[in-house]
């Protein structure tokens with residue numbers, strides 16, 4: 001079976017007046033359908049760059065990037081348009097792709113109901129809490145039924161308490177919808193608790209350091225339960241060490 | 249009385265605070281009026297007792313008499329109407345044209361880079377200095393007055409609105425690009441709506457600028473309008489005409505500004 005995502009020997013450099021910045025170097029990995037994969041790496045190593053290439057915003061300088069399906073991208077901040085109501089915000093993707101049909105709109109409204117935002121449909125983003133806004137942003141991406149979800153530190157704007165519950169919520173939603181997902185995160189526990197595999201990158205330029213397959217002995221694989229698994233600490237320490245090397 | 253019973257109980261401290269606040273506001277209002285009335289009375293008295301020359305300085309009652317007289321024979325309304333129409337046409341055209349040029353420059357970054365130094369220089373030129381040229385080109389008529397008004401506001405509109413467009417949050421643009429949006433959609437869905445506050449602001453500034461342009465234009469074209477009344481009044485030493493026109497102009501400017509501010513509030517009512 002074809003993988004959903006394949007990165008083969010990908011390199012990328014940014015060019016600016018100040019010179020050339022190598023952001024990604026000879027990176028290879030694949031992601032299978034239905035998998036939840038996290039990418040962790042030191043700050044500024046090139047994680048967002050990887051997602052941008054996946055989203056087709058620019059091609060790699062060398063190597064090949066293949067994605068077998070449609071993409072939904074969730075950015076670091078929710079970026080809900082403050083002049084639109086929540087309902088109108090989640091229609092944005094449909095409008096842009098010329099798919100604002102009755103069926104698609106009612107599917108979007110179903111999602112709002114399913115994930116507890118229906119009462120807030122006519123509210124403006126500023127009237128919602130950070131967690132609710134993030135959920136609205138996820139719904140905005142899910143509305144287009146993408147095969148692959150790209151999540152670029154979608155929880156980093158939230159405070160710790162909210163962050164835990166929103167990560168749990170959104171992780172559960174994504175599994176429930178059976179989506180393939182790639183999550184970029186600074187937070188090791190978040191990455192482990194949500195993912196089937198964790199890709200650890202080196203400092204800039206991003207190189208593959210290690211891929212961990214996360215196997216946890218819990219009955220029900222929800223992010224909250226995952227944190228209580230006995231193996232959790234072990235993965236955490238290992239990844240922590242791998243990331244820490246460059247700080248020393 | 250009934251309403252007071254329904255209202256939730258208020259602490260004494262809060263009640264005292266509100267009372268003091270109200271009292272202070274009232275005091276400010278009263279003082280403002282006292283100053284205005286005092287100034288007018290002093291002026292009137294000074295003119296009556298010939299501390300100042302009433303021929304050169306006129307006096308409030310004289311100005312009022314002139315205004316009533318001109319209002320009755322309809323002259324006043326014709327002049328006000330002319331000036332208002334020219335001003336409105338000037339700032340609306342200036343804003344619309346300015347926004348349109350800003351859109352073109354946003355669309356094509358090469359053109360905007362080429363245009364930048366010219367815009368900076370044009371912006372620095374006192375536009376009213378160009379008024380005589382406009383009149384030579386367009387003739388001694390109302391079109392020229394409107395053109396001068398337009399000219400005063402268009403360049404600054406281009407610059408502020410373009411600046412607003414260019415400062416639109418990159419990430420919001422990325423959002424549209426990720427959805428596969430075209431450049432036109434980026435403009436339509438994000439750049440334009442995000443800059444409506446900026447454009448409303450330009451409209452507000454342009455009201456004032458347009459008045460300046462219209463008055464200068466009317467000085468030169470000298471057929472009709474409050475600017476004409478001012479220049480003509482000064483030539484025939486009718487100082488009460490001049491001062492009356494100035495007062496009316498201030499009131500008109502304040503009303504127009506207020507109207508735009510209300511429009512702005514209405515357009516932006518849903519935003520935080």
Ligand SMILES: Nc1ncnc2c1ncn2[C@@H]1O[C@H](COP(=O)(O)OP(=O)(O)OP(=O)(O)O)[C@@H](O)[C@H]1O
Nearest residue numbers: 014016021023042043044045046047048049050204
């Ligand atoms: N458009 C650009 N032009 C030039 N350099 C860039 C550009 N975008 C990113 N870079 C540089 O490339 C490197 C990788 O950037 P990237 O945003 O992918 O890192 P990141 O891992 O997502 O960082 P963070 O953890 O802070 O989100 C950084 O050093 C950054 O300064």
Ligand SMILES: [Mg+2]
Nearest residue numbers: 047048049152
């Ligand atoms: Mg990043």
